Amino acid sequence: MDRPIALRDTLTGExxxxxxxxxxxxxxxxxxxxxVYGDLHIGNFRTLATFDVLxxxxxxxxxxxxAAMNITDIDxxxxxxxxxxxxxxxxxxxxxxxxxxxxxxxxxxxxPDRMPRATEYIEAMVEDIAHLVERGAAYAxxxxxxxxxxxxxxxxxxxSGQNLDAIRVxxxxxxxxxxxxxxxxxxxxxxxxxxxxxxxxxxxxxxxxHIECTTMAARVLGRPLDIHGGGSDLxxxxxxxxxxxxxxxxxDPFARRWVHAGxxxxxxxxxxxxxxxxxPLRELRRRYDPMAVRLFFLTAHYAHPLSWSEEAMDAARAAxxxxxxxxxxxxxxxxxxxxxxxxEAVDLALDAQVRRAVQAFDDALRDDLNAPAxxxxxxxxxxxxxxxxxxxxxxxxALARALGTYVDLWGVLGVDVGGETAVDEDRVRRxxxxxxxxxxxxxxxxxxxxxxxxxxxxxxxxxxEDTREGARWxxxxxxx
RNA sequence: GGCGACGUAGCCAAGUGGUAAGGCAGAGGACUGCAAAUCCUUUAUCCCCGGUUCGAAUCCGGGCGUCGCCUCCA
Numbered sequence: 001m002d003r004p005i006a007l008r009d010t011l012t013g014e015x016x017x018x019x020x021x022x023x024x025x026x027x028x029x030x031x032x033x034x035x036v037y038g039d040l041h042i043g044n045f046r047t048l049a050t051f052d053v054l055x056x057x058x059x060x061x062x063x064x065x066x067a068a069m070n071i072t073d074i075d076x077x078x079x080x081x082x083x084x085x086x087x088x089x090x091x092x093x094x095x096x097x098x099x100x101x102x103x104x105x106x107x108x109x110x111x112p113d114r115m116p117r118a119t120e121y122i123e124a125m126v127e128d129i130a131h132l133v134e135r136g137a138a139y140a141x142x143x144x145x146x147x148x149x150x151x152x153x154x155x156x157x158x159x160s161g162q163n164l165d166a167i168r169v170x171x172x173x174x175x176x177x178x179x180x181x182x183x184x185x186x187x188x189x190x191x192x193x194x195x196x197x198x199x200x201x202x203x204x205x206x207x208x209x210h211i212e213c214t215t216m217a218a219r220v221l222g223r224p225l226d227i228h229g230g231g232s233d234l235x236x237x238x239x240x241x242x243x244x245x246x247x248x249x250x251x252d253p254f255a256r257r258w259v260h261a262g263x264x265x266x267x268x269x270x271x272x273x274x275x276x277x278x279x280p281l282r283e284l285r286r287r288y289d290p291m292a293v294r295l296f297f298l299t300a301h302y303a304h305p306l307s308w309s310e311e312a313m314d315a316a317r318a319a320x321x322x323x324x325x326x327x328x329x330x331x332x333x334x335x336x337x338x339x340x341x342x343x344e345a346v347d348l349a350l351d352a353q354v355r356r357a358v359q360a361f362d363d364a365l366r367d368d369l370n371a372p373a374x375x376x377x378x379x380x381x382x383x384x385x386x387x388x389x390x391x392x393x394x395x396x397x398a399l400a401r402a403l404g405t406y407v408d409l410w411g412v413l414g415v416d417v418g419g420e421t422a423v424d425e426d427r428v429r430r431x432x433x434x435x436x437x438x439x440x441x442x443x444x445x446x447x448x449x450x451x452x453x454x455x456x457x458x459x460x461x462x463x464x465e466d467t468r469e470g471a472r473w474x475x476x477x478x479x480x
Numbered sequence: 481g482g483c484g485a486c487g488u489a490g491c492c493a494a495g496u497g498g499u500a501a502g503g504c505a506g507a508g509g510a511c512u513g514c515a516a517a518u519c520c521u522u523u524a525u526c527c528c529c530g531g532u533u534c535g536a537a538u539c540c541g542g543g544c545g546u547c548g549c550c551u552c553c554a
Binding site for chain 1: 482
């Protein structure tokens with residue numbers, strides 16, 4: 001049970017096993033979080049959901065995990081947004097951070113253990129930048145900005161597989177005056193009028209984007225990171241630059257492996273706020289159950305692109321109903337057969353099927369977090385449970401075990417199957433009275449009365465399923 | 481132009497050498513007063529052309545096509 005999980009590493013392209021849980025100590029997981037200048041969209045959340053599933057899977061396999069995700073609360077976009085609104089960047093940051101946390105919770109994403117804000121680590125960044133300057137890895141320009149000498153770091157380009165001479169730099173961006181080389185990037189941006197600024201040995205200014213993650217990851221989690229992740233659009237230049245800075249500071253590897261989530265596509269093109277082809281998640285949340293969105297994310301492997309569409313979401317929505325109905329049906333049946341001892345053969349057969357499912361599920365997740373395969377296992381398990389419910393010799397304990405496993409495993413994938421609404425004994429008694437009244441009506445072939453009672457039950461949120469052994473009732477699964 | 485990913489049923493999508501998971505949609509059947517659900521069965525020349533192999537969706541070569549990164553970006 002302590003075989004390691006393997007993850008594909010962007011740097012080498014190889015599937016690299018993590019140390020087995022017993023030997024791994026605490027797994028340090030860092031991934032790039034949002035810039036809080038506006039609401040996040042569904043593409044952003046795909047990445048966050050990916051790392052959420054990774055954390056849950058690691059925990060399931062016995063790893064201790066420390067997860068950290070940055071909140072970028074100072075950058076060009078923050079400044080622009082604040083200027084548009086005529087308020088301080090900190091106000092924009094606070095507002096959108098709160099909205100982000102709300103979205104994150106609604107999506108069932110467990111908050112990372114640490115969520116450092118960039119503005120709270122500026123002194124540490126300045127320290128790191130100063131060290132880089134001392135070592136000659138970076139230099140101050142006349143205007144007070146500080147740049148990193150990209151070409152001086154021998155591994156530059158390795159993470160993204162870039163051939164430095166082929167990089168088209170400055171083709172479409174006006175070259176920044178003061179750089180020695182077009183590939184160099186800013187560690188510290190000199191103050192411009194109207195912008196927030198912090199003191200530094202090079203004059204007032206603010207940190208560049210890349211240094212923020214490097215500094216915070218090292219301070220908050222410590223080096224080396226076991227896993228450093230983010231969306232695959234961050235591979236170059238962001239992660240390439242992070243890696244260069246970090247290893248110029250300390251030549252030991254910054255991250256033992258890099259994991260990148262595939263992008264979400266809208267109409268075949270990357271979902272992107274700047275392209276304007278995607279709205280905020282909170283709008284989508286009004287139309288779709290967050291768990292349907294999670295289920296949609298699970299249809300593709302995390303590293304592959306995933307195309308959003310109404311059709312795909314409708315499919316996910318229908319699938320979610322199925323997922324939940326397995327549980328509500330099993331619970332209803334459990335209530336009906338409470339305490340029943342089944343046939344040993346039937347119970348053992350169910351146990352064995354559940355055990356096989358667990359095995360297949362774990363194998364799938366250990367294989368580069370293959371959630372679609374794990375997801376398929378759970379649909380099969382759902383079918384197994386439905387079959388078991390139709391089995392007259394089934395014992396209640398075996399069914400309870402199967403249901404418990406089903407709910408737990410969906411939980412590992414971040415899908416909340418949902419519990420019964422608060423058990424209201426009175427309501428249950430009323431339902432049961434109506435159900436038996438309807439049964440009696442059916443016995444005397446009084447279909448009108450039977451249908452009337454069914455309608456009454458439906459109005460109470462109860463679904464009747466007539467089976468060979470009589471009527472079974474369950475609470476209506478919420479349609480989403 | 482450089483680097484990378486991908487092309488599997490009507491749609492979404494797993495599957496890295498041994499004759500194709502799963503979801504959605506469709507069809508047939510069982511069950512059934514009706515209904516709903518469920519269960520069973522069923523729907524694929526794996527983009528094209530070569531090659532390696534006893535055997536390839538899977539490996540190699542060549543096409544064609546799509547997407548990402550190279551610029552802020554999950």
